[in-house]
Amino acid sequence: MIEMFGVSKYYDKNVEALKDINIKIDKGEFVFIVGPSGAGKSTFIKMLYREVLPSTGRVVVNGWDVTKMKRRQIPRLRRSIGVVFQDYHLLPDRTVSENVAFAMRVVEAAPRDIKTKVPKLLDMVGLSHRKDYIVSKLSGGEKQRAAIARALVNQPSLLITDEPTGNLDPETSQEIMELLQKINLQGTTVIMATHDREIVDRLKQRVVRIDDGQIVRDMVRGGYGYEV
Ligand SMILES: Nc1ncnc2c1ncn2[C@@H]1O[C@H](COP(=O)(O)OP(=O)(O)OP(=O)(O)O)[C@@H](O)[C@H]1O
Secondary structure (H helix, E strand, O other), rough: OOEEEEEEEOOOOOOEEEEEEEEOOOOOOEEEEEEEOOOOHHHHHHHHOOOOOOEEEEEEOOEEEEEEEEHHHHHHHHOOOOEEEEOOOOHHHHHEEHHHHHHHHHHHOHHHHHHHHHHHHHHOOHHHHHOEEHHHOOOOHHHHHHHHHOOOOOOEEEEEEOOOOOOOOHHHHHHHHHHHHHHHHHOOOEEEOOOHHHHHHHHEEEEEEOOEEEEEEEOOOOOOOOOO
């Protein structure tokens, strides 16, 4: 599903954000990416949906070599990936339903499909009762559920998330993690960059630690590890 071979990223001559990254992530895995601030986690994540291109090496995601793909092929790659951010990236003055429907319209889904699918997605993330709420009036946890529903509109095989619990209290974070685990159990690969030691230690999933641009640890049922 995901392979990186000898991947490095220089933002400029002096900033080497990633150094010789080699990794393989199989379909259906749940993987935490941890490490200190500035270690390269976001750069790693952004390469998976071709927001950032490597300076050297090869990145293969869902069968596409993202380093070689043509610009017109990028939308197809991105449709196979759901992305969830710390700060939600929702349309704040639209309702929850409109936000999810909008993501389907962008990919030219049929109106009939949008009508049947949006309620299903909101049910899946536990947000049916808020479907007509304006996003700006939602709690942080509800916003993140809406963002997750939107990320799932194309039934992605891969869900990538960068600090999804970064703005949430511990209890709400736990609820979001339960939702991500549920999505993973349904077969979606989940990759999550996080600083949240408690969550990582509790879930006992694969933990990849990046430090100063390098993978320094990769454990199958890992914990957060030593302090940053
Ligand atoms: N667009 C950019 N231009 C120049 N340098 C960048 C850019 N993006 C990131 N960097 C640098 O690359 C390094 C890795 O950054 P990255 O955002 O990947 O780290 P991170 O582990 O996600 O950090 P954090 O946990 O603080 O989000 C840092 O030194 C950062 O300053």
